[in-house]
Amino acid sequence: MDFEYSAATQQRLEALKGFMQAHIYPNEQTYHQALQDSSDPWQTPTLMETLKQAARDAGLWNLFLPEEYKPYGAGLTNLEYAPLCEEMGRVLWSSEVFNCSAPDTGNMEVLARYGSEQHKQQWLEPLLNGQIRSAFAMTEPAVASSDATNIETRIERDGEHYVINGRKWYTSGAMNRNCRIMIVMGKTDPSAPRHRQQSQILVPMDTPGVTVVRPMEAMGFLDKPVGHAEVLFENVRVPVSNLLVGEGEGFAIAQGRLGPGRIHHCMRLIGCAQRALEMACDRANERVAFGVPLAKQQSVRESIARMYCDIEQARLLTLKAADKMDKHGNKVARDIIAAIKIVAPQMACNVIDQAIQIHGAAGTSQDTVLSATYAYARTIRLADGPDQVHMMQLGRNLMADRLG
Template structure:
């Protein structure tokens, strides 16, 4: 069994690491300073100059659109080849946008690539791939437990050559960005159809009359401007019938094609976040003295460092296995591995970051260090793209099925 990365991956790892060291880590303070300045100027929901300056540099370095394994439009990498690159980007939560590899755009681009018409691709996919616009995915609803997507009650109704859309969505990430020009909306087209054929997905331009962004939803106090996680109201929104993706009743089919890669991308980035947190923990513990010796010499700290190392490496191996399964057998065949890593990675990252916060003392929960923000990202991903409980149930059912009489 070969655990080594391909020469192609190693070369990209080197270039990506060099880019992060030259352009990303030195600018982390500037990122937050620019957000603060925009807030004071009343321009909080404004694209950041820093990121817009770095995008051409990433493109010139050949570090652009590294995902889309099935497409000739990106770097042509497999999921297994992309995994260690996403890990490097994940070491700083905002870095992936610099490389046009950030959620929800990556998932939406994959949907358009796989299920969109040529017109959809020309109108929306191409500007997304060029980084000229951004997008959002409107699925979760405040009225129902959307972890069971059959509960979704927003309506998509055919009227002649148009569809009329009504519903309220929340946690629509990216809808706060003024560059967000297109949403993929999931809703019910036929309440009387079989359970998994009631839902459909349709393209909704954000400037369509009746689309109203109601409010940003802060996550542990962070609103993630200018990206934002928004509550959005759709009132009698009319779009052409040609905006329907794949056909009525095929929303679940599209969702599985979209969420599999999306889930594993999140896990890849989380491993990078945990790795960075462990590094910060080791450096802080080695430089601080408590009770007559460095914090790193305290047995409890050593236990946590060792356990963090084990947990990170275990999660990385499971992620790589899931990525490999997706490449060789397809997303459907890899559903158990995807579900397992979606449980393992956020829990692992939250625990490692928590230990790193503890090693930093009071500084760990302040904004002098990035760990408090890191924690919000890791903890939130125990809910995003399906909560732990749903994935555990799915894993258990598959395991029980293996041993059924």
């Protein structure tokens, strides 16, 4: 692969960096203060709509959608999108400004690839326009959801409707007041072969029987105003037409959705880690301990050097994965996608932890972004599949390859 970004990518990246400097960083504290002052923690501050319009005007909108969905977005490859996603990752909430935030990106790809024309008109178009938000309901509290075949939520046909019963949690996006639609994973036929039992279905948030039980904290953070909800489904009835593709296709849809989603998380985490490194360098140059700047301390220099090396390694691996996905497809690239999902979150945890250490008490406080980004990085070691599952599958694949 060519390690130089194309001229078009570089141009977009410079435009995005300029937008971040002009609109995102100056409003970072303003946005957080608006959330603090709001009587409703799940209502997105009005500032977001102003920034979204500015991003649209700048042509920085729906950058995540690949060439096959070009009528809906920028038509970028994964390799072209990677540095842009990294740049957005430097501020946790900024992806929404460009309509490139999870879980909406994954849900939009699912609707674009698997949705009917009715689904696209009713749900995809408002999502592409940034008018609504969405949620993805997969993980359950009662079973080990790292094995998606364990999922117990039932989706049973009753005439021209499906009836849904079950309990989900860490349903990302479901707390937000503007969340209108969920993609729900459940079992339509427990007697079918193991990977044909599951289906995915569209459930509007206002459907009778849907109860948002509580927001779930992640490492002490509520992730306002998006949130991760515990959701109860009690005899929830939706039309048969809300089922995506057909019965038994849920696992295949999930695998198609999670490939791009995993690499997007890795890209954002590299942005988080890069910003943490820059903050650590600034802190080391500014602070004096034992009569000399921290930057003169050998242990600090070694930490900074190691942080840089770890970020560069993860970035190159992620770019290689993006390139392979573009050239050969997600299925062929599954091993390297697993590798970056193992490497990038652990790298980000380690780099941000070192940045916190260099900042001292301030690194753990609300005065820097470090504690929030650490919580995000640590959570992603579980989201979209825990480290152990990816290592188990990657190790299995590598050994099987040796057997031919």
